[in-house]
Amino acid sequence: MPSGSALKPGDVITTMSGKTIEILNTDAEGRLVLADGMTYAKKIGANYLVDLATLTGAALVALGTWTTAAVTNNEEFMEDVMLAAGEAGELLWRLPSYAPYKHQIKSEIADLKNTGGRNAGTITAGLFVGEFAEDTPWVHLDIAGTSWADKADDFSPHGGTGAMVRTLAALAANREGK
Numbered sequence: 001m002p003s004g005s006a007l008k009p010g011d012v013i014t015t016m017s018g019k020t021i022e023i024l025n026t027d028a029e030g031r032l033v034l035a036d037g038m039t040y041a042k043k044i045g046a047n048y049l050v051d052l053a054t055l056t057g058a059a060l061v062a063l064g065t066w067t068t069a070a071v072t073n074n075e076e077f078m079e080d081v082m083l084a085a086g087e088a089g090e091l092l093w094r095l096p097s098y099a100p101y102k103h104q105i106k107s108e109i110a111d112l113k114n115t116g117g118r119n120a121g122t123i124t125a126g127l128f129v130g131e132f133a134e135d136t137p138w139v140h141l142d143i144a145g146t147s148w149a150d151k152a153d154d155f156s157p158h159g160g161t162g163a164m165v166r167t168l169a170a171l172a173a174n175r176e177g178k
Contacts, residue, residue: 049138052143
């Protein structure tokens with residue numbers, strides 16, 4: 001542990017939203033930051049939320065380096081994001097968010113667990129973040145596989161790709177005035 005206040009498996013923390021989280025995996029810390037980020041964005045008036053994160057290695061395993069994984073709580077907003085991705089020339093695949101996946105992140109001692117386990121890791125990580133979007137239309141984009149290119153291509157040089165930035169720009173342009 002880097003300090004005596006470092007998170008440990010078995011700890012329970014309280015988020016900005018007041019929801020509690022059981023820490024099972026200390027390497028799943030990014031989603032804790034996203035949880036408070038979602039709550040804060042709503043507090044300052046966000047009506048729609050999109051988060052991008054290199055959240056899970058499972059996204060890389062499932063979709064490789066060409067396609068970004070998406071999880072949502074709102075079909076209409078997801079369609080807007082899919083349209084924007086198409087316009088931007090970025091590949092995006094929507095993953096399911098059925099109720100059984102949500103059960104994987106429920107805790108017996110807190111509101112949520114910070115990981116749903118190995119199975120459906122990209123889905124459960126996204127749904128964990130979505131718990132903090134609540135009823136606000138939200139899309140999670142897991143860019144773990146698409147954020148880095150081993151070689152240059154038509155969209156990016158070797159290295160950091162800026163995955164989904166073109167999609168966000170198209171989404172913002174399309175939603176302007178809505």
